[in-house]
Amino acid sequence: xxxxxxxxSWVICKSGTSVKIxxxxxxxxxxxxxxxxxxPKQSLMLMATSNEGSKATYEQGVEKDKxxxxxxxxxxxxxxxxxxxxxxxxxYICSAHPPASGSVNEQxxxxxxxxxxx
Amino acid sequence: QKEVEQNSGPLSVxxxxxxxxxxxxxxxxxxxxxxxxxxxxxxxxxxMSIYSNGxxxxxxxxxxxxxxxxxxxxxxxxxxxxDSATYLCAVNAPGxxxxxxxxxxxxxxxxxx
Numbered sequence: 001x002x003x004x005x006x007x008x009s010w011v012i013c014k015s016g017t018s019v020k021i022x023x024x025x026x027x028x029x030x031x032x033x034x035x036x037x038x039x040p041k042q043s044l045m046l047m048a049t050s051n052e053g054s055k056a057t058y059e060q061g062v063e064k065d066k067x068x069x070x071x072x073x074x075x076x077x078x079x080x081x082x083x084x085x086x087x088x089x090x091x092y093i094c095s096a097h098p099p100a101s102g103s104v105n106e107q108x109x110x111x112x113x114x115x116x117x118x
Numbered sequence: 119q120k121e122v123e124q125n126s127g128p129l130s131v132x133x134x135x136x137x138x139x140x141x142x143x144x145x146x147x148x149x150x151x152x153x154x155x156x157x158x159x160x161x162x163x164x165x166m167s168i169y170s171n172g173x174x175x176x177x178x179x180x181x182x183x184x185x186x187x188x189x190x191x192x193x194x195x196x197x198x199x200x201d202s203a204t205y206l207c208a209v210n211a212p213g214x215x216x217x218x219x220x221x222x223x224x225x226x227x228x229x230x231x
Binding site (some may be wrong): 108 | 152160162165217219221222223
């Protein structure tokens with residue numbers, strides 16, 4: 001399957017600081033990437049859809065000014081958590097959709113970034 | 119609102135048995151269906167995709183889709199302790215061009231040696 005990487009794999013920061021998470025598609029170009037958040041023992045919650053060259057589409061209830069998404073190239077999307085607070089501590093996972101070539105709607109996930117805000 | 123329902127479990131089976139995982143979805147227009155496996159502390163891993171009614175087999179895994187009943191299942195034959203994980207059902211509905219998936223809450227499977 002397609003390979004997606006994320007960096008960093010974990011981060012600890014102080015309350016009020018900003019944290020940037022990178023998501024890269026390593027062996028394919030991804031016009032669309034997705035950002036999810038997962039709290040302990042809960043399922044994946046889609047935060048936003050990242051579209052290369054255009055603005056991200058945010059899910060209802062997700063603050064676009066707090067979770068800044070940039071998809072500047074076909075292989076890189078970034079999520080910046082601005083002014084992070086302890087309640088933002090979570091497992092952030094990105095996924096990418098390879099170009100349609102028999103794998104119509106499959107998404108492949110990065111390894112995730114565990115954010116802890118003190 | 120589009121919903122995907124799964125029994126949260128835990129589902130416990132002995133090693134070597136068949137594990138059966140079930141999922142129902144609310145949007146009758148859904149077209150693509152996926153099963154992901156997620157180990158504790160890790161991100162989901164795609165194990166099966168199915169797009170048409172019937173069965174699809176891949177090794178020890180068989181996905182079954184019944185669009186009339188809005189039901190998709192995953193069978194794991196000869197279950198191994200390494201299969202112990204949370205299994206997420208995901209559904210893609212038409213509309214828009216962003217291939218968005220809706221996930222169920224997952225079923226925790228435990229395979230006992």
